[in-house]
């Protein structure tokens with residue numbers, strides 16, 4: 001068994017006086033998929049942003065593929081080289097074409113040859129079924145297309161861990177499906193990932209573990225079937241009742 | 248109660264072209280003569296305009312004296328504008344006190360600047376070529392002005408003047424001021440309180456002074472504090488003053504652009520593992536500067552007009568040189584014509600700059616706009 005993809009132990013974080021992550025410990029096995037859910041403000045975004053070093057924290061440790069975030073720039077660089085993140089608001093670079101959005105990091109940051117980067121980019125765009133959009137600017141894409149470009153962009157450097165922060169919540173319902181489909185394909189190929197989402201269907205089909213957070217704490221961690229069928233804590237039960245309401 | 252709202256289903260008619268819109272000229276004409284009163288007003292205003300424009304046209308064109316080796320011709324009965332003064336004095340106006348037989352060097356500089364500006368305005372060449380070209384143009388201009396090498400007679404900066412000097416001051420201000428402005432704007436947003444305080448203090452102080460004070464300080468007071476061995480040319484000192492003044496304003500424009508950038512852009516670039524400088528160069532600055540562009544062009548155009556302040560320090564830019572040329576007692580009464588010429592020159596250049604700025608803006612907009620909008 002290889003080293004866990006992500007290992008978090010005793011993580012505590014405060015925003016000013018506000019204690020937003022309380023003694024969070026969790027691990028992600030290599031090749032496994034973890035779905036993180038919980039009510040708004042429970043600290044899901046903050047938690048996964050800590051993993052990739054977009055937020056600092058006061059106590060505890062975060063390790064990605066054996067590399068511990070110890071506050072040094074070198075650790076940060078290594079961790080970001082091994083991971084990728086997809087945001088709710090896509091965050092594509094609007095002044096660059098779709099193709100340039102994919103190649104800019106590897107070409108300028110990693111010294112990948114332009115031609116090789118462009119070839120890999122076209123390959124990935126084909127994988128997310130956007131081969132015909134390479135020359136467009138992000139402003140000319142639909143939300144679902146933009147999010148698939150964002151996913152392709154994070155895949156350029158073959159990250160060992162992918163983090164998704166509500167990748168479908170900014171999308172119109174008819175586009176949610178095309179993004180989830182791409183994510184499920186990735187999952188089937190053995191990509192390790194942590195996904196913050198309220199898409200129950202996706203969690204059921206893909207998750208190895210569902211983690212429920214509330215008020216900065218992990219309240220429940222179990223397999224999807226038992227979580228959605230019979231949540232143990234009253235808070236989780238209330239949450240499940242709420243998100244299944246629309247289905 | 249019965250429902251009065253209603254909707255009539257369509258009959259499945261084929262789509263047809265939109266009815267022809269009224270032409271712009273026809274529309275204007277219709278609005279100008281909408282009612283008898285409006286028509287009368289239009290006629291009265293048109294008459295007044297003609298009454299004003301006609302004498303002006305006679306003075307400026309029909310009765311004008313275009314060429315006269317002797318100012319007496321301008322004093323003839325019924326003579327209009329004396330444009331002959333410009334023909335007579337154009338060398339001083341354009342090149343100031345630069346040695347007469349060397350003034351071809353100034354002409355080459357003006358041709359280089361205008362030529363490269365026109366050539367690069369359509370932005371067909373890549374940015375690096377355009378900028379590199381400007382650096383070459385600037386350096387060649389400096390060599391031509393100074394001389395001392397390549398068999399060119401040396402000319403001291405105290406003799407520099409006219410349009411070449413205006414171009415050099417302006418080019419130096421923008422080239423030196425923009426990087427400084429970006430540095431100040433970034434510094435002001437720095438996480439280190441000392442740096443952000445220093446940058447903010449610098450910007451606020453410089454903005455708190457009139458340009459004249461900044462120039463006087465740089466040209467006249469600064470040398471008193473410098474060690475006597477360190478003599479910096481007066482022109483260079485004044486130029487530094489210009490750069491600092493320009494940068495303080497442009498820094499605020501750039502900062503506005505930086506603030507307009509959503510946090511997500513930096514975060515996405517970080518998550519992709521891009522380093523600080525790479526993020527700055529490829530993600531942050533291109534977007535921030537695109538947003539800051541209208542404000543930046545405001546400052547750039549102002550920097551061009553501010554070159555006229557140099558005449559106060561005894562350095563003769565175009566306006567200063569014109570003023571000096573018009574001291575000639577033979578021609579002194581035709582100052583109006585001389586100044587009108589210089590105003591036209593400034594107006595053309597500033598309008599060119601402003602059109603260029605707007606065309607870049609349009610380019611950016613077209614790229615960032617969503618499809619179909």
Ligand SMILES: Nc1ncnc2c1ncn2[C@@H]1O[C@H](COP(=O)(O)OP(=O)(O)OP(=O)(O)O)[C@@H](O)[C@H]1O
Nearest residue numbers: 015016018020038039040041042043044045046047
């Ligand atoms: N930059 C910040 N400064 C101060 N407080 C913050 C900041 N970011 C988040 N918080 C607070 O931290 C808590 C957790 O926020 P977080 O964004 O992680 O929640 P979340 O579970 O992702 O919620 P949502 O489902 O709405 O995205 C919230 O109470 C929020 O107000």
Ligand SMILES: [Mg+2]
Nearest residue numbers: 044045046165
């Ligand atoms: Mg969130």
